[in-house]
Amino acid sequence: MAEGRPADDASVIRDIERFKRTVYDLLVIGGGINGAAIAHLAAKRGMKVALLEKGDFASGTSSKSTKLIHGGIRYLENLEFDLVYESLRERHIQLEVAPHLVKALPFVIPVYEGDKRPLWMMRLGVFLYDLLAGHYRIKPHRNLTREEVIKLEPGIEQKGLKGGVLYYDAQMDDARLCLENVLMAAQYGAHVANYVKVVSFVKENGRVAGVRAHDLHGIKEFEVRAKRVICAAGPWTNGLLRLDTPAAKKKVRTTKGIHIVYKGEISKHAVLMGSQSDRRIFFLIPWMGNSLIGTTDTDYIVSPDGVKVEQGDLEYLIRESKRIFPSLDLSPDKIIATFAALRPLIRKGGSASKVSRKHLFYEAPSGVIFVVGGKYTTYRKVAEDCMNRIHKVYEKETFKIYGSGTVQESAETAAARCGLAKEPVQFLMDLYGARYRDVLALAQKDPSLKERILNDPPVIKAQIVYSVETEMARTVEDITERRLSLVFRGSLPAEVPAMISKFLPRK
């Protein structure tokens, strides 16, 4: 296998000129998780790869998910055993390769009198879930009495509570997992750029030979030549499909899902709840010291660029969650943030939540391959299946992301070595995995970068420099939303964005 050789670091240079000079083996449109992972695997297999993203990496769906790497217990209801099995296997791989970004999480399902899914059904569900996981199981599930549910979650509504179950899945940092795949692609030699939009396809004799792209920060248009083009544009897929073939039928069904970041940790476990008004299930999950509540699932047919949280979405989620957590309310001081995104599902009729989360590839007559469907959890498999279509390898392939590897020292030891307090060093280890050393190296080279810009979480200036120089952040939001997730932890002191902007590249 001609595997690309990784450089020591990603050496990410946002050099638009080199896109014009190179003829690529593969050009990937879309820097969400699927595009990032395809670019990663392709570069690793020795291909000359370009990755173009019109916003920031992960700024589409891939930073606005429920942040679960999960088998998808609810797909058992649809009898999708193969999808659940595949997802549980992928969950195991992600827990192994990205322990800093993917962590096991206990889930409680409380069951009430009159619930659409009775206790016996939930017990059977978690039993089957663990059976399918087999060797990949995180920890065995437990059936819970009413008293045990209350002991685990004292804030829960007790009236009508019959009992419940406890099972395990995993929680992730979706934006960083995507970014670490982009960085891995760059490390294997891919040319990657954010804020570059593909505006048309270049064709020769009806076959795709590249794209025309617009550098949104450099305000110029240029051509990129490639032997193969893969479009991993998530909810934007139908638009790109029509850019390729104006009369093409839509391949993707887009359904909207919103989340609320609610102040404080309402529960100690992730809690899976069934709605009363429809048969949907949704979650309340401890996240960054707060609670993530979501999600909804409603058809959405206008431009993906306009998707936003509506008051009705908020009211639905709070009303349904209040049934189980009566203390919740919609007062503005409780809502730290909200976000909305679209699922790019395989186009199929019927109820939105019943549409399968499987993936497929559609090859247009021009040769452009479109990625359709999938869920975050299975991104590595999506990339592997995609690559096997165009560049098969016959050996077992290892999979790692940018921060993979063991952290060899304690936070105390590293802190003492670098003249920092333990807390910021622990924060670096939690966020960057084995790459915390790269950030510390910046601070050691320039001690002024040890200075904090925030105490909770303890962010040092070196992280801002790292976000810009290695992780290609171009705007304040790239850093506060996706590199460091600061806006989801609480209100950000007014001076922080201004401090960050001093480190940003000039457009």
Ligand SMILES: Cc1cc2nc3c(=O)[nH]c(=O)nc-3n(C[C@H](O)[C@H](O)[C@H](O)COP(=O)(O)OP(=O)(O)OC[C@H]3O[C@@H](n4cnc5c(N)ncnc54)[C@H](O)[C@@H]3O)c2cc1C
């Ligand atoms: C509300 C919600 C919750 C979810 N929760 C989970 C979960 O908990 N677990 C799970 O496994 N899955 C979950 N999913 C599904 C998962 O998030 C998606 O399947 C996955 O993120 C899709 O990734 P993607 O790369 O295909 O799309 P995206 O992340 O949307 O990436 C596509 C990218 O293409 C770019 N693009 C578009 N047009 C162009 C162009 N012309 N030029 C250049 N770039 C372009 C966009 O800017 C975008 O960044 C959830 C989905 C939603 C909506």
